[in-house]
Amino acid sequence: SLGVALPANDRLTRAVTIVEREFPVARTDEALGKPSRHLVEALRTVVELAFIAKHSVARPEVLELISIALGGADIPEQDPVDQTKPRDTQVELLVWAMMRAAKVHARLAEPDVVIRTPFGEYGVAVKRSSGASATKLVDKGVAQVAKHTKRGFIAVAADARMSRSEAEDPFTAFTQEVDADLEGQRDRVARGAGKSALIAVLLV
Numbered sequence: 001s002l003g004v005a006l007p008a009n010d011r012l013t014r015a016v017t018i019v020e021r022e023f024p025v026a027r028t029d030e031a032l033g034k035p036s037r038h039l040v041e042a043l044r045t046v047v048e049l050a051f052i053a054k055h056s057v058a059r060p061e062v063l064e065l066i067s068i069a070l071g072g073a074d075i076p077e078q079d080p081v082d083q084t085k086p087r088d089t090q091v092e093l094l095v096w097a098m099m100r101a102a103k104v105h106a107r108l109a110e111p112d113v114v115i116r117t118p119f120g121e122y123g124v125a126v127k128r129s130s131g132a133s134a135t136k137l138v139d140k141g142v143a144q145v146a147k148h149t150k151r152g153f154i155a156v157a158a159d160a161r162m163s164r165s166e167a168e169d170p171f172t173a174f175t176q177e178v179d180a181d182l183e184g185q186r187d188r189v190a191r192g193a194g195k196s197a198l199i200a201v202l203l204v
Helices: 011-022 037-054 060-069 085-101 134-148 159-164 170-193
Strands: 105-109 112-117 120-128 152-157 198-203
Touching: 011 037, 037 060, 037 085, 060 085, 060 105, 085 105, 085 112, 085 120, 085 152, 120 134, 134 152, 134 198, 170 198
Parallel strands: 120 152, 152 198
Antiparallel strands: 105 112, 112 120
């Protein structure tokens, strides 16, 4: 209904096909077993893009980004290292849509999303962790925020990295890594490195 130009063999259409094939309504919970990686990612694609569409607006720049987000392989492990833009764009749109859903005035602009509050504008640098350490993600995000809006947030999506993790609880392992880096940032500020541009890290 938004009028998005679908790329050839788009990921959303493939995701719907995977869901219909692997998760038919007639199956009982007992018959499901452990879902395949393809089903997990297909459900993520369908749910996130539906949420983005629900809270989106039919502006040319937004439609172009949604079209870009429809590219990519069925699972992130199959995306070449230099071709992660579709899923990176999807996460940026998701964060923007979440802000809009929460009635926060948000626009797509550098660092990735800018929100307007009664206290001024703050940037949100959106980072998707496929292999980089939490330290690199946070440091890059802080630099982005400092450059464009002086202060703001970093939104980190660790879905691709956690799917490859061998840790028993990959989400907790990743959040502990983020916490350790934030503690290091606080120490640097305390030693006189100046006011931090970072307000908080959001995990999405």
